[in-house]
Amino acid sequence: MDLDQLRTFDRIVRDQSFTRAAAYLNITQATASMRIRALEQLLGVTLFVRGRTVTLTDQGMTFLPFARRIIGTAQEAREALRRVERGRIAIGSLRSLVSPLITESLLRFQEKYPGVDVVVNEGRQSQIAAMLHEREVEMGILCWPNLDPLIVDLVPLMIMRERVPLVVAPEIAARLPARPSIEEVLELVPRVISLRWWQAEPETAAALVRMAKTSVDLPTGPARRLALKGQGLGFFVASAIADDVAAGRLVEIAPTDFEPLHRDTAMVVRSLAALERDMLADFIAEIAVECAKIGVILDNRLEALRPKVA
The missing domain is CATH 1.10.10.10 (Winged helix-like DNA-binding domain superfamily/Winged helix DNA-binding domain)
Structure with missing residues (x-):
């Protein structure tokens, strides 16, 4: 046949x-x-x-x-x-980081490589790990350190730490003292919004859910809308609500008895050989620029690694 x-x-x-x-x-x-x-x-x-x-x-x-x-x-x-034949790049990213990290870097990359196809897949930690395991993507952006047992041989190229502030609607924040206790905050909000930003939930976030009258577990989009309407509070990755905070639609609060949270993420590859592809290495470099804008860079191996494989 x-x-x-x-x-x-x-x-x-x-x-x-x-x-x-x-x-x-x-x-x-x-x-x-x-x-x-x-x-x-x-x-x-x-x-x-x-x-x-x-x-x-x-x-x-x-x-x-x-x-x-x-x-x-x-x-x-x-x-x-x-x-x-004309060039193709495939990457996978945590859903919460696609917009803040990929949008502007992709625009700059396409100016340099207008004929290259770019595929960006998004998902949760386990989904990105599976994409890397199956070699569906060449580079991944995921929580670090990686605890997924599916794939343990990942090479971090850059590690970024991002704040995860507790936010509420401005009408709720206006009724709070400058340094409220968490009990004072919970008296004013009907529920706690739980978002799965982490591989293992920090005790601070878990304690907040336990203390709440009610809680709801939601993806970022509907969780953000709930917070905007004053119907809950939650720990949001800073880049996900940066525009809302800047415009006054959400307000960061810092309860006296709750320590600040952060999330570490990394750009990873299966092997440094991936950087031998100039197109991929250039795209990673563009994403690194955006990482520096939204978080603190804990480890940057790109500058040291790129010349060795060039």
């Missing part, structure tokens, strides 16, 4: 004619007939009822979706190979 046989089969089904299908494929009718006979012999069935119009047998109707699936897969593979 080969693709020429399958394409001929599909074309005859579409045109209901060997003659028209042969003309479309720019082959002789004898060649079209020969391909179908060979296919039928291979499958051990008759695919067409031949007559003034050509129709499918029951076996042909059963085989048709499988044939088209094979043709479609071959086309997808061919397009993927064409994209690789």
